[in-house]
Amino acid sequence: MAENNSVQYFLVAAGGTGMRCLQSFINLAAVGMFKGISKVHILLMDTDEENKDKRNAENLVKAYEKLFSSAKDAPGAFFKCELVLYPFVPDYSKDTRRNFIILSQLERGNSDVNHKLANIFFEDSVQEFDLSHGYRAQTHLGSYLMYHAFIEEIRKSVQDTVYGVNSQLYKFIDAVSKANNTEARIFSFGSSFGGTGASSIPVIPRAISDCTKLISGGAIKTDNIYYGGVVLSSYFKFKAPSDAEKKKEKVIANSQFFNHNSASALNYYVNDYTISKTYKRLYLLGWPSQYNVDLDQYKSQTLNISQDQKTITGGKAQENPAHVIEIFSAAAAHHFFDQQFTSSNSLKDTHTTQFKYKSLMLGGGENAKMVVDADDIIFRMSKGANTTSGENVIPEHEELRKNLIAFYSIGALVHSEYKGNLMGLIDDLKLYNSTYDVNPEVLESFSFFLNYFTLIPKGDDGDGYLPGWLNQVFFTFEPQADKDFLELPNRFFGLDPSNWSIAYPELSKKAPKNAFVKRFKKLHKNAGGSFGELVDNLRETFYSFKLDSRVILQEE
Amino acid sequence: MQYTFTDINSLKIKLLVIMGVSALLYAVVFLFFTMLIPYNLTVKKQKDVFFRRVQFFTGLVSFFSAMLFYIGEFLVRGWEPKMDPDYSMTMISDLLSFVLIASAVSLVIYVSTFWLIARFLRSIVGYKPWTVFVSNSKIFGLF
Numbered sequence: 040m041a042e043n044n045s046v047q048y049f050l051v052a053a054g055g056t057g058m059r060c061l062q063s064f065i066n067l068a069a070v071g072m073f074k075g076i077s078k079v080h081i082l083l084m085d086t087d088e089e090n091k092d093k094r095n096a097e098n099l100v101k102a103y104e105k106l107f108s109s110a111k112d113a114p115g116a117f118f119k120c121e122l123v124l125y126p127f128v129p130d131y132s133k134d135t136r137r138n139f140i141i142l143s144q145l146e147r148g149n150s151d152v153n154h155k156l157a158n159i160f161f162e163d164s165v166q167e168f169d170l171s172h173g174y175r176a177q178t179h180l181g182s183y184l185m186y187h188a189f190i191e192e193i194r195k196s197v198q199d200t201v202y203g204v205n206s207q208l209y210k211f212i213d214a215v216s217k218a219n220n221t222e223a224r225i226f227s228f229g230s231s232f233g234g235t236g237a238s239s240i241p242v243i244p245r246a247i248s249d250c251t252k253l254i255s256g257g258a259i260k261t262d263n264i265y266y267g268g269v270v271l272s273s274y275f276k277f278k279a280p281s282d283a284e285k286k287k288e289k290v291i292a293n294s295q296f297f298n299h300n301s302a303s304a305l306n307y308y309v310n311d312y313t314i315s316k317t318y319k320r321l322y323l324l325g326w327p328s329q330y331n332v333d334l335d336q337y338k339s340q341t342l343n344i345s346q347d348q349k350t351i352t353g354g355k356a357q358e359n360p361a362h363v364i365e366i367f368s369a370a371a372a373h374h375f376f377d378q379q380f381t382s383s384n385s386l387k388d389t390h391t392t393q394f395k396y397k398s399l400m401l402g403g404g405e406n407a408k409m410v411v412d413a414d415d416i417i418f419r420m421s422k423g424a425n426t427t428s429g430e431n432v433i434p435e436h437e438e439l440r441k442n443l444i445a446f447y448s449i450g451a452l453v454h455s456e457y458k459g460n461l462m463g464l465i466d467d468l469k470l471y472n473s474t475y476d477v478n479p480e481v482l483e484s485f486s487f488f489l490n491y492f493t494l495i496p497k498g499d500d501g502d503g504y505l506p507g508w509l510n511q512v513f514f515t516f517e518p519q520a521d522k523d524f525l526e527l528p529n530r531f532f533g534l535d536p537s538n539w540s541i542a543y544p545e546l547s548k549k550a551p552k553n554a555f556v557k558r559f560k561k562l563h564k565n566a567g568g569s570f571g572e573l574v575d576n577l578r579e580t581f582y583s584f585k586l587d588s589r590v591i592l593q594e595e
Numbered sequence: 596m597q598y599t600f601t602d603i604n605s606l607k608i609k610l611l612v613i614m615g616v617s618a619l620l621y622a623v624v625f626l627f628f629t630m631l632i633p634y635n636l637t638v639k640k641q642k643d644v645f646f647r648r649v650q651f652f653t654g655l656v657s658f659f660s661a662m663l664f665y666i667g668e669f670l671v672r673g674w675e676p677k678m679d680p681d682y683s684m685t686m687i688s689d690l691l692s693f694v695l696i697a698s699a700v701s702l703v704i705y706v707s708t709f710w711l712i713a714r715f716l717r718s719i720v721g722y723k724p725w726t727v728f729v730s731n732s733k734i735f736g737l738f
Contacts, residue, residue, distance in 0.1 A: 456636045463638050470641050470730050471634065471722065553633035560634075560722040565732075 046383065047218035048076055048376050049211070051243055053084040053185075053229040054173065054236030056271055058092035059361055060228035060368040065099045066492055066508050067369045069106070070442040071116025072417070076376060078121040082211045084185075086173045086235050088128050092359065099491060100124040102484040106570070109481045113571025115578055116442050125207040129188035131170035139166045139180060142187075174234035178304070181238020189246040193253045212250040219251065219263045222383055226372045227268035231304035240268055241307070244317035265386045267320045267375035269368045270308055272301035274326035275359060275515075278335050298328055308392075315392045320381070322371035323396045324364050330408065332515045334359060341514050342505060360511040363411055363524075370416050371395070408519040412526055413440035440525060444542055445581035447509050449574070450493030451539030453486075454504070456552070459496055461486055465573070471560060473576075474567035481570050494536055504534045528587060543584040558583055598674065600682040603689055610670055610690065611697045614662055618701035622708035625654035626724050634723070644726045644736070651709065651727045659702050667694030 052061035061083065073079065081100065085093045103122055110118040136142050139161065145153040157166060165177050174181030193212060196203030203209045215223050227243050229236025244266045251259050308314050308321060337360055374380045374395070399409040417436040433441075457463030461482055465475050477485075490496065494504035506514055513532040518524040524532070531542045540551035548554075559580045566576060598606060629647040671690045678686055713724035730736040 452636070457638045460638070464636065467636050467641060469732070470644060470736075471726060472729055472732050474732050550633045552636045556634035556636065557721060564717070564722075 045221040046378075047214070047221065047223050048079045049082070049215060049218070049223060049225040050079055050372065051082045051084065051225060051227045051229075051239075051247075052096065053227065053239035053243070054234060055085075055087075055090060055092045055359065056230035056365075057228040057236045057239075058083070058085065058090065058096040059359065060269065060271075060365045061096045062092075062099055062361065062508060063365040064228070064369040064372060065096070065103055065122065067366070067373075067439075067443075068120045068122060069103060069118055069488065069492070070439065070446045071119060072369065072373055072439055073376070074116050074119040076120045078123060079376075080123050080211060080214050081125065082208070083124060083126045084128070084235070084239060086129055086131060086170060086181075086185075088130075088132065088171075090173070093128075095491070097124065097126060099488070102488045102491075105481060105484040106488060109477075109569060110571030110574060113569060113575050115571070115575030116438075117446065117574045117578055118571070125211040127188075127192070127208040127211070129184070129192075137169055137171060139170070139184070142170070142184070174238050177234065178237045178300075181234055182242045185235070185239045186242045186246050189242075189250055190253070193250040197253055208250075209254075212247065212254055215247060215264060216251045216254055216259060219259060219261055221263065223264045224376055224381075224386075225264060225266050226375050227266070228368055228372075229268070230271045230273075231308070232271075232273045232298070232300040236271075237300065237304060240270070241311070241314060243268070245313065248317075266318045267322070267372075267381075268318060269322045269324055269371050270305065271364065271368065272305070272323075272325040273298050273328070273331065274362055274364050275332040275334055301325075309394070318392045319386050319389045320375060320393045320395060322368075322374070323394055324367050324371070326362075326364055327409075330517075332360065332362060337515065360506070360515050361508045362515045363512050366416060366512060373417060402519045402523055406519075408517065408523070410518075410523045411516065413437055416440070441582050441586060442578065443509070444525065444527065444586065445578045446489075447493055448539050448542065448581050449577050450489040450507070451536040452555075453489060454494050454496075454536035455539050459486065459490065459494075461489070467556075468559070468573075471556065472565045473560070473563060475570070475573040476568070477570045477573060485570070485574075494534065504536070506534065510534070522587075526587075542587050543581070544587055545584050555580065596677065598678045598686065600679070600686060603686055606674060606686070606690060607693050607697075610667065610693065611700060613670060614667065614697045614701040615704045617662070617666070618658060618704040619708050621654060621658045622705045623712070625650055626709055626712055626720065628654075629724050629727060630720060632723065644730045647723060647727045648735070655702065655705060658705055659698055662698040662701055663694060667691070667698060 050061070050064065052058055052064075061081065067073070068079070083093065083096060083100075087093065100122055101124075103118065104124075106118045107121055111121070131137055131142075134141075139157070140146070143153075143157065145157055145166075147153075160183075161177075161180055165180050168175060168177075170184070174184070189208065192206060192208045196206040196209035215225065225243070225247065227240050229240045231237050231240070248261045248264065251261055251264075305323070314321075341360075397415070399411060399415055401407045402410050414434075414436040417439050453459060453461050453464055461477075465477060468475065491507050492509060493507040494510065495507050497503050497505060510532055513524055513529075516524055518529055521529050523529075527542050530538050540546035540555070543551075546554050559576065562580055562583060563576045566572070628650050632643050632646050632650070635641060635643045668691060671687055671694070674690075675683060675687060709724065710728060712720060713728065717725065728734065
């Protein structure tokens with residue numbers, strides 16, 4: 040990935056979908072998608088403090104930060120991009136801030152006039168619902184409140200330096216302000232159909248720019264801040280709320296309307312001046328509605344969880360499976376950040392929003408479903424040969440694919456042979472005179488990360504596994520035929536880690552463990568070292584094997 | 596041609612060469628056997644290195660025993676008909692007493708051949724034979 044050192048990179052993840060896109064971004068950063076970028080500042084925004092997707096994303100970044108510290112000086116591709124997290128959650132938990140009426144202080148001053156004004160924009164039910172579980176697909180309210188939350192937080196931080204020191208949003212905006220001296224690229228993740236994300240995406244450029252002005256006392260021209268983002272249309276559905284729930288909650292998200300929400304949002308994004316003059320580029324990502332993931336079906340069939348009949352509005356229970364469209368979101372960020380796809384000059388010369396998209400191949404037969412190849416993830420530009428030196432270079436999309444699969448294979452190997460304990464693998468390699476020194480804290484973080492990526496043990500007693508991130512993507516994608524997903528045999532994924540070797544024809548014949556260690560020793564001899572060297576040596580070992588492929592990738 | 600007492604040293608060298616070459620071949624064969632035991636990755640205690648060491652020591656003990664108790668004497672007795680009858684008894688007893696030294700030397704050749712190949716021809720034989728001598732980065736995994 041080509042990087043311009045004077046450019047600084049920022050990511051904003053908003054709402055539940057934004058959190059899952061962020062998880063994809065982190066996982067892909069771990070496997071080297073952003074290895075050319077030294078640092079990405081991540082603003083994590085949610086209105087729901089307890090949202091499980093948000094917690095997962097935060098835990099993932101924390102684990103990533105530890106692993107980055109250990110691996111940054113080692114060669115290779117894993118954990119090479121620094122991620123700095125700035126969580127920001129507008130506080131709607133207190134009684135003094137729990138709904139629009141209280142928050143906007145409609146009762147103060149001339150309450151009659153205030154209410155009349157509010158009623159022009161918002162229905163009574165929208166004004167009254169509990170905000171602690173997010174904006175519940177009420178984007179007109181959400182945009183107003185999110186902008187307000189930004190400005191309020193920065194004003195407080197500017198007025199009170201002690202508050203400012205602890206404010207993560209202030210630190211983020213401050214970093215953006217400083218980056219404006221050279222160039223800042225800010226990319227946003229969020230849905231167009233839900234609540235918090237859909238509310239935030241339209242106001243993010245305006246909110247950030249206004250906040251930088253607040254910090255600098257107006258003495259800033261935000262000419263060097265470039266905004267990009269994804270516009271994600273609906274790709275999952277869940278059970279419609281019952282009448283009783285509707286009556287109780289008054290305002291509740293209903294996935295039946297997600298398609299309509301997406302359509303309205305798209306219309307707005309294409310035509311509205313505040314979007315077209317602020318965002319340099321938007322990536323439109325959609326999914327055929329007939330293949331939308333049914334969350335209730337996923338939970339009952341894949342996870343074997345019997346669902347109660349309640350619709351989840353947010354909180355600890357909101358944890359949706361990862362989807363391939365979230366990988367495309369991270370790939371969109373890659374496209375926006377990468378100089379070879381998006382040069383600084385092209386951004387400077389863009390005066391109205393560019394819209395980007397790409398299409399997936401459709402498999403054969405009746406009820407054909409999509410096929411995801413490696414070059415669907417990274418936009419293809421690398422030609423597979425260094426044109427200046429003439430030497431053969433592996434295309435970037437193929438490199439990413441191999442890294443992704445190598446990382447997954449490490450996880451599956453550790454689960455299959457060591458019950459998830461990486462120390463077992465380290466001990467075995469030590470027995471063969473390859474000694475790696477990994478401290479327990481890093482080991483714990485890596486185990487967490489690896490589990491989250493591949494398979495999550497149900498318990499300590501070998502009760503089986505829940506799908507990790509890449510497996511969730513596989514399950515929600517539901518490939519129609521073998522090798523429709525990343526050109527790999529379907530058996531490679533799933534909840535049985537013993538298939539860790541079948542993606543590699545050279546390993547899957549017989550005694551794969553012997554062949555693996557043999558190659559490891561051949562490549563790395565008696566090498567040892569730090570955690571970074573361990574993961575890179577494991578990566579290189581898997582990398583050195585040919586992958587089973589559906590088609591031979593032809594360069595254009 | 597008859598061996599006289601003046602040939603005793605050349606017979607000793609012949610004995611030494613035969614036993615030395617046998618040690619060399621024996622080492623190569625047993626090294627090949629150790630290569631056959633696959634690497635194993637397992638949550639249980641590793642056994643593959645242990646099995647390779649068992650093979651190495653089996654080769655070592657069986658070779659030394661065979662040389663000392665059978666091959667050496669077999670060779671000496673084989674030369675007996677060609678010996679000058681006047682000196683044969685003395686020559687045989689001298690040669691038989693040399694078998695112990697020759698066996699000890701061939702034992703050193705067995706070990707050093709194994710060690711040298713494992714150490715310096717890794718690109719050909721792989722890393723498995725080396726684990727006979729060093730595991731956990733310690734000699735025999737202990738020191």
